[in-house]
Structures are given as structure tokens and as C-alpha cells.
Amino acid sequence: MPHTCSAPVWRLVEGQRLAHRCHDGQCVLFNDLTGDTHLLEHAVLDLLAALRAAPASAAVLAGADGLPDSDPGILAEFDELLADLAALSLVEALP
Amino acid sequence: MKPQPLLLQALRAPAAMARFGERDWDLLLRQALASNLAATLGLLAEEAGVLAAVPERARRRLGWARTVWERHLKAVDFELRQIGRALRETGLPVILLKGTAYAAAGLPAGAGRLFSDVDLLVPKERLADVESVLMLHGWAGTHLDDYDQRYYREWMHELPPMQHMRRASVVDVHHTILPETAAVRPDPARLRAAARAIPGREGLYTLAPCDMVLHSAVHLFSEGEYHHGLRDLFDLHRLLCHFGAAPGFWAALPERARELELERPLCYALRYCTRLLGTPVPAAVLDAARGGAPNPALLALMDALFLRALQPPHPSCADAFDGAARAALYIRGNWLRMPPLMLSRHLFHKAFLSPKAEPAQ
Amino acid sequence: MAMPTLASLGPRELRARLRGPGLRLQTGPFVTCIRSPLAPLADTLAAMYADYPVLDDGALADFHVRLSGPTGLRRLVRPQVHFHYDGMAPFQPLPLDQAFPMFEWAMNWCVSSQAHSWLVIHAAVIERGGVAAILPAPPGSGKSTLCAALVNRGWRLLSDELTLVRLDDGLIDPLPRPVSLKNASIGIIRDYAPDAALTRPVADTVKGTVAHMRASGDSVARAAEAAAPAWIVFPKWQAGAAAELTPVARAPAHMRLAENAFNYSLLGEAGFQAVGRLVDDARTFDFRYGVLDDAVAVFEQLLRERT
Numbered sequence: 001m002p003h004t005c006s007a008p009v010w011r012l013v014e015g016q017r018l019a020h021r022c023h024d025g026q027c028v029l030f031n032d033l034t035g036d037t038h039l040l041e042h043a044v045l046d047l048l049a050a051l052r053a054a055p056a057s058a059a060v061l062a063g064a065d066g067l068p069d070s071d072p073g074i075l076a077e078f079d080e081l082l083a084d085l086a087a088l089s090l091v092e093a094l095p
Numbered sequence: 096m097k098p099q100p101l102l103l104q105a106l107r108a109p110a111a112m113a114r115f116g117e118r119d120w121d122l123l124l125r126q127a128l129a130s131n132l133a134a135t136l137g138l139l140a141e142e143a144g145v146l147a148a149v150p151e152r153a154r155r156r157l158g159w160a161r162t163v164w165e166r167h168l169k170a171v172d173f174e175l176r177q178i179g180r181a182l183r184e185t186g187l188p189v190i191l192l193k194g195t196a197y198a199a200a201g202l203p204a205g206a207g208r209l210f211s212d213v214d215l216l217v218p219k220e221r222l223a224d225v226e227s228v229l230m231l232h233g234w235a236g237t238h239l240d241d242y243d244q245r246y247y248r249e250w251m252h253e254l255p256p257m258q259h260m261r262r263a264s265v266v267d268v269h270h271t272i273l274p275e276t277a278a279v280r281p282d283p284a285r286l287r288a289a290a291r292a293i294p295g296r297e298g299l300y301t302l303a304p305c306d307m308v309l310h311s312a313v314h315l316f317s318e319g320e321y322h323h324g325l326r327d328l329f330d331l332h333r334l335l336c337h338f339g340a341a342p343g344f345w346a347a348l349p350e351r352a353r354e355l356e357l358e359r360p361l362c363y364a365l366r367y368c369t370r371l372l373g374t375p376v377p378a379a380v381l382d383a384a385r386g387g388a389p390n391p392a393l394l395a396l397m398d399a400l401f402l403r404a405l406q407p408p409h410p411s412c413a414d415a416f417d418g419a420a421r422a423a424l425y426i427r428g429n430w431l432r433m434p435p436l437m438l439s440r441h442l443f444h445k446a447f448l449s450p451k452a453e454p455a456q
Numbered sequence: 457m458a459m460p461t462l463a464s465l466g467p468r469e470l471r472a473r474l475r476g477p478g479l480r481l482q483t484g485p486f487v488t489c490i491r492s493p494l495a496p497l498a499d500t501l502a503a504m505y506a507d508y509p510v511l512d513d514g515a516l517a518d519f520h521v522r523l524s525g526p527t528g529l530r531r532l533v534r535p536q537v538h539f540h541y542d543g544m545a546p547f548q549p550l551p552l553d554q555a556f557p558m559f560e561w562a563m564n565w566c567v568s569s570q571a572h573s574w575l576v577i578h579a580a581v582i583e584r585g586g587v588a589a590i591l592p593a594p595p596g597s598g599k600s601t602l603c604a605a606l607v608n609r610g611w612r613l614l615s616d617e618l619t620l621v622r623l624d625d626g627l628i629d630p631l632p633r634p635v636s637l638k639n640a641s642i643g644i645i646r647d648y649a650p651d652a653a654l655t656r657p658v659a660d661t662v663k664g665t666v667a668h669m670r671a672s673g674d675s676v677a678r679a680a681e682a683a684a685p686a687w688i689v690f691p692k693w694q695a696g697a698a699a700e701l702t703p704v705a706r707a708p709a710h711m712r713l714a715e716n717a718f719n720y721s722l723l724g725e726a727g728f729q730a731v732g733r734l735v736d737d738a739r740t741f742d743f744r745y746g747v748l749d750d751a752v753a754v755f756e757q758l759l760r761e762r763t
Contacts, residue, residue, distance in 0.1 A: 026707035
């Protein structure tokens with residue numbers, strides 16, 4: 001089943017340098033735009049780093065994690081995570 | 096005749112700070128803090144190359160103020176980003192006013208300057224659109240007291256301040272630069288038509304240089320409160336110094352003031368800037384602006400009031416007249432903006448019936 | 457380089473300065489110009505700050521604090537403006553007998569709201585063997601009681617309320633000032649340290665009954681000696697609890713420390729890195745205890761483990 005045209009491609013918000021410190025699977029991240037500090041699972045930081053390297057859709061991100069990239073349940077989870085990260089001004093959908 | 100307060104000396108000629116000793120700095124810092132100019136002072140000293148000559152303890156103190164300002168700038172950047180996104184769907188250019196404009200455009204007047212609200216100018220007929228779009232993006236109305244709502248919407252020139260529910264940032268949406276009830280009504284459509292895009296900041300605008308100066312003058316000389324009087328006068332000074340270097344600015348300024356019926360505030364602005372801060376205004380412009388002066392008796396009274404009110408709001412610069420001077424200016428300020436009968440009702444209401452909500456500056 | 461101390465002024469000169477040009481008092485890295493006509497305050501300052509350096513009239517002060525009788529301010533048309541003249545936010549007037557607690561809170565406020573060369577953490581901090589233990593804690597966790605006990609059992613007081621962490625190298629600058637004690641702690645510390653000098657307790661403050669314990673002469677004399685952070689300990693007093701340290705992972709420790717720092721957000725990335733460095737360099741624990749002697753023993757054990 002092909003992707004619909006409306007699946008957004010996500011990127012790291014410009015200006016986010018991802019200053020972070022990780023230890024034992026957990027990370028703290030400094031948000032350059034809001035000045036907030038976030039406590040995140042390491043996996044989320046990896047996702048942000050991946051987006052910094054190249055913008056990607058939820059399916060691509062899932063695939064990079066070794067997960068089935070067309071499973072609707074998994075995609076929904078990624079979508080929700082990305083929406084949360086967007087609300088924090090860490091990522092944004094390409095126009 | 097008393098020498099000028101240290102703060103005025105420092106603002107007029109920042110290099111003079113190299114000569115101040117510890118005792119001077121003790122007083123100067125207090126004047127600067129009281130006037131909300133500490134961050135600015137540090138930046139001026141750095142720009143003049145005299146920061147190394149400042150006593151270490153004072154240098155450290157100026158550094159604290161600078162840290163606050165740098166953080167403020169980042170917060171402003173983020174707010175502008177969010178406001179820009181919110182207003183995108185209205186299709187309106189986002190015209191910034193006052194401190195917000197200086198910061199966004201990177202003007203010298205923005206150096207060290209703090210402000211608590213983001214000020215925008217939009218067409219009156221689009222106010223409802225703007226308000227609803229801001230609300231959708233998390234800003235909520237304040238001043239929900241019915242009287243205050245009327246004050247802002249009907250009599251003043253802005254929506255009641257809108258505060259973001261999560262971030263607590265405040266946006267003031269104006270539709271003109273003086274209230275509808277004032278005697279003078281500079282046409283906001285002319286101001287909006289002349290607005291300039293800010294290079295590097297898509298969708299954001301400032302007023303044209305002459306208009307920025309005139310707005311600052313109007314804001315200062317018809318405002319009710321003068322705690323920031325010196326700060327606001329220094330804004331004017333920096334705007335005039337910066338734009339004065341551009342060809343055509345000085346010639347255009349008195350003419351634009353005439354067009355917008357703002358000759359009186361321009362006259363005061365140039366008069367007090369030159370006297371207190373030594374702003375280099377060409378003689379021809381001062382002459383042209385004199386046409387906006389009031390009759391000599393009133394001018395003498397205004398001199399007595401303003402020259403005191405525009406001093407640093409600190410006991411070291413005060414004399415017995417000051418409290419009365421500031422009070423007279425407060426009443427006068429609101430008189431310009433509201434007809435006298437409405438004014439007394441407003442002051443009474445504000446003093447006794449409104450819930451207290453004084454933001455700390 | 458010996459500077460004159462407050463004790464060397466004598467009572468008459470002390471009062472003259474307080475009523476006139478101001479008493480310029482050094483506490484840690486700060487100089488505060490203090491003005492007040494209140495005689496009882498002068499007496500308490502003489503008792504609590506006897507060993508502290510004082511500077512002359514021409515010296516530059518970081519902060520200017522004025523404490524006047526409650527009637528004076530209400531005569532003015534705009535009392536808030538009066539406070540603002542010296543750059544200070546207005547406090548609500550308090551009963552006259554709370555002048556010294558008010559002074560201490562004002563001094564804390566000056567530093568916590570303005571001293572942005574440091575990350576300022578709401579925490580007690582003590583030193584021994586060249587290294588420091590930071591005790592952050594929200595009110596009511598027993599931090600001050602624990603701190604007061606430890607400084608009477610061989611630890612040097614760096615600060616009771618405000619931990620100053622340098623932004624450049626992460627060392628802690630001392631700010632030794634009177635240790636505040638509340639309610640039951642007052643009696644506990646009187647028993648625990650009978651030789652400690654305490655002010656007379658002041659009742660009915662917003663925090664209950666309050667007293668202050670003078671900082672030791674040694675801690676004041678060594679106010680210029682910085683220390684490296686070795687431990688971050690979140691104390692929680694609980695009646696009958698056995699003393700127990702539980703390690704805290706670094707990322708959560710970062711968040712908890714940030715929550716307890718006054719200017720963390722204001723410092724932006726510098727604040728983030730300062731806290732990050734702290735949790736990397738120090739060991740972080742939750743600490744539950746019920747008996748002061750047990751707590752003291754635990755801290756001594758921590759010190760032994762380090763050497």
C-alpha cells in the first residue's frame with residue numbers, strides 16, 4: 001500500500017543544536033528556542049539526531065529503527081511522538 | 096547649577112565612564128537600576144571601549160544585567176516566531192512597535208533594552224480576526240473587569256493585553272498609536288502603509304524611521320507614567336542618532352510630523368533630547384520643529400515638569416518638586432488621551448475598584 | 457590583608473553608619489550597603505555579624521538595602537516607588553520585631569534574584585577536606601537543621617540557603633551567613649550545639665517561629681576559599697527513619713537540581729551546562745534520616761569513601 005501524499009516529512013527546527021547529556025538510557029536536552037530543558041529517553045534523542053542529519057517521515061524513522069514501516073499502529077505512535085516534539089518546538093513538518 | 100546626574104553624563108558621553116571611581120559607580124549603578132538602564136550602560140561602556148576601566152565589582156554587576164537582557168532577547172525571538180505563526184493565517188503584515196521593533200530589527204535602541212509586552216499594530220477592522228487567532232494559539236484576554244475592557248477597547252487604542260496561558264508572555268495589539276478619544280488622531284493607515292520589512296525576519300515589519308521616532312515621542316510625551324521617562328528619552332536619542340545618519344531623514348522628519356499632526360510631541364522630543372542628552376539635531380530641524388511649540392508660558396511649565404520627570408527616578412536626582420512634577424505629568428498624560436470628565440472617573444475607578452495587578456518592571 | 461570587622465567599629469560607629477551613609481558589609485563575594493534607624497536591628501547585626509569585614513563609605517556596594525520603621529513608608533504617596541529607587545522590589549511591611557528575619561530574607565533575595573555570575577541553587581552547602589556537599593531541599597525537608605548540625609560537627613559552612621556555583625569552573629564560592637532555624641529545630645539545635653550563638657526566637661512569622669544561628673568565625677574567615685562539589689544530597693527528615701542514602705540517576709538528578717535553582721532558566725544554556733557538570737562531577741543521593749547523629753555519621757562515611 002503506497003504512502004498517501006499527505007504523510008508529513010519532519011525536520012529538526014532550525015536553531016536547535018541539541019545540546020544534551022545522556023546517562024544510562026536517559027538524557028537531558030536543552031531546547032535552544034524555548035529555553036526549556038527536557039528529560040527524554042535516549043531513543044528520542046536518537047530520533048532527533050536522525051532528523052538533524054536528514055528530514056524524514058514517520059515511516060522512514062520507523063524503518064531506521066528496524067520496525068515495520070507501514071504498520072499503522074507503529075506509525076500512529078511515531079506520529080504522536082512527533083506531534084509532541086513539535087509542540088515543544090523541537091521538530092516541525094515541512095510545508 | 097548642579098552638575099548633571101552621573102547617569103545622564105554616562106548616557107551623553109559613554110567614554111566618560113572611564114573616569115568614574117568606585118564611589119561614582121556606587122551611585123551610577125543605583126541610578127541605572129532605578130531607570131532600567133543597567134544592561135544598556137554595560138553595552139555602552141563596551142562599545143566605547145572603556146569596560147576594562149570600570150571597577151571590577153561594577154563590571155560584574157553590569158554583567159548580571161546583561162545576562163538578563165541576553166535571555167530576554169532569546170525569549171523575544173521565540174515569542175515573535177510563535178506570534179508570526181499564529182498571525183500567518185490572517186495574511187496581515189506583523190508590524191512591531193517600540194521595544195519589540197528595536198529588538199527584532201537589531202537597532203542600537205534595542206541594545207540592553209528590556210520590555211515586558213510585545214506590541215503590534217494591526218488595522219482596526221481586523222482586530223477581531225487577530226484576537227481570535229491569538230486566542231486559538233493560546234493567548235487569553237486579561238483585564239476582564241468590564242470597566243477595563245471598555246477602557247481598552249473603546250477609549251484607548253488597543254485590545255486588552257493578551258497573555259499566553261502557558262508561557263505568560265503578553266501581546267498588546269494596537270490599531271493606532273494614540274487613543275480614539277485623544278484630540279490628535281494620527282492616521283494609522285499612513286503608518287501601516289509606510290511600514291518597512293525587517294531584513295532577515297520574514298513577515299515582520301517596523302514603522303518607517305520617521306514614524307518610529309514620532310511614535311516614541313508620542314508615547315513618551317502623552318504617557319501617564321514616567322518611571323521609564325529617561326529610558327524612553329534615551330530610546331529617542333538612539334533612534335535619532337541612528338536614523339540621522341541616513342540621507343533625507345532630517346528633512347523628512349518635521350514634514351512627517353506635520354502630516355500626522357504630531358508636531359507638538361516632536362518639538363518636545365527634540366528639545367529634551369538635545370538638552371538632556373546632547374543629541375546632535377541639525378539647527379534647521381530644530382527651527383522647523385519649533386513651530387510645534389506651545390505658547391511660552393506653557394513651554395516654561397513643561398520645561399519645569401519634564402526636565403525633572405526625565406531625570407533618573409532615584410533619590411539622588413530628586414528635589415522636593417519631583418513628586419508633584421510626576422503627579423502633574425501623570426494627570427496631564429491621561430488628559431491628552433482622555434477628555435477630562437472621563438479621566439477623573441477612570442482614575443477613581445483604577446484606584447479603588449479594580450483588582451490590583453501591578454507587573455514588576 | 458586584614459579588613460576591619462564589624463566588631464571593631466563599636467556600637468556608636470555602627471549605629472552612626474546604619475543611620476547615615478550606610479554600613480557596608482561584606483558577605484562572601486558581595487558587599488551590601490545597609491541603612492536602618494532601628495536600634496534592635498543594629499544590636500542583632502552586631503551579634504550575628506561581628507566577625508564580618510566592613511568597608512568604608514567610598515566602597516562600591518553590590519546591593520543597597522534599607523529597613524525603616526513601618527510608619528515612614530506609608531506617609532509617602534507611592535511606597536512601591538520608594539523601594540524601587542534602590543532597585544529593590546517592595547516587601548510587605550512586617551511587625552517591627554521581625555526586622556532581623558526580614559533583613560536576612562532581603563539579603564537572600566538580593567543574591568537569588570540578581571547574582572547571575574553564578575548558578576544560584578536553593579540549597580545549603582558545607583565543606584570538609586576541600587570538597588563540598590550540596591543539600592537542596594524544598595522548605596520543610598529539614599535541610600537547615602541538618603546543615604546546622606553538620607557545621608557543629610566539623611563541617612565548614614559555605615552557605616545555609618544559597619549555593620553559588622561558578623559558571624566558568626563549577627567551583628562553589630562560600631557565602632557564610634547566619635543559619636535560619638524554624639520551630640522545633642530551634643530547640644533541637646540548642647541541645648545539639650549548646651555553644652552555638654542563637655538570636656532570640658521571633659514568633660508569628662510566615663514561617664512560624666524563627667531564630668538564626670551565627671556562622672562560625674572559621675567559616676567567615678575562610679569565605680574566600682572555594683570548594684569543589686563532591687556530593688549532592690536531597691535530605692528528607694522522617695521521624696524514626698533509619699539513615700539511608702539512595703543513589704539518584706544523573707538525568708533525573710539534573711532535572712531536580714534545575715528545579716531548585718533560582719536562575720537556571722535565566723542562564724539558558726550556561727545554566728544547563730552548569731547543572732550538567734555538577735551531576736557529572738558529584739554523586740547524587742536521596743537521603744532519609746530520623747536521628748541527627750546517624751546523619752552526621754553517614755556524611756563522615758561519605759568523606760572516608762572519598763579519601
